Amino acid sequence: MSSYERGDYFPDEKEEYMSERQLNYFKQQLNNWRSELEIARDSFTKALKETPMRKPDPVDQSASNSDMARDLETRNRQQHLIRQIDFALGLIEEGEYGYCEISGEEIGLKRLMARPIATRCIEVQERLERMSAGPGKHAVACMV
Incomplete structure (x- = not known):
């Protein structure tokens, strides 16, 4: 297994800018990041389905609503990042990345x-x- 396949490769400014090796590195990094965000999204969706929506105590309900709003904002940021990652991956395919x-x-x-x-x-x-x-x-x- 080469050092690149093990993940030991890091782009170097001495190399040709956006060489195939560098593009592959960034593509791998972007895909890994996207996978992590998808796992977090799926985990959030699962937790959302398992969380009771109504609490008997108004204070508990208020705290639950605040937590939910924060979690939804986090999920929105993650979705935005996924779209940006997809855009970057498209730039790699088009040869315009970097x-x-x-x-x-x-x-x-x-x-x-x-x-x-x-x-x-x-x-x-x-x-x-x-x-x-x-x-x-x-x-x-x-x-x-």
Whole structure:
């Protein structure tokens, strides 16, 4: 078994950018992440079916409703991530993964290692954040 098959491979900036080996690495990482999110989703759905919806005590019902709202928000974030992962996997298939959707520049290995669903290079992302914050306001980091 090769080091790549064992999972010992990590993309290196000395290699050709978005080589087949790098693309396979990111595809594997994205698929693994997607599988983890699907397991969490299925676990949530199972727990939801097993949880009684009504509690006799109003305080218990209120706490249960708060927990449910938090869990639903988490599930929504997971579903959003799954859609972003699917989009990134599509970019790999189209040969456009790793390049900024706005400028066409390389996103960079370090950024993709940290956020494999990134679709913009740092410069473009920061510019968009500054523009959305408006003059005199501080942008909140939103790495997409």
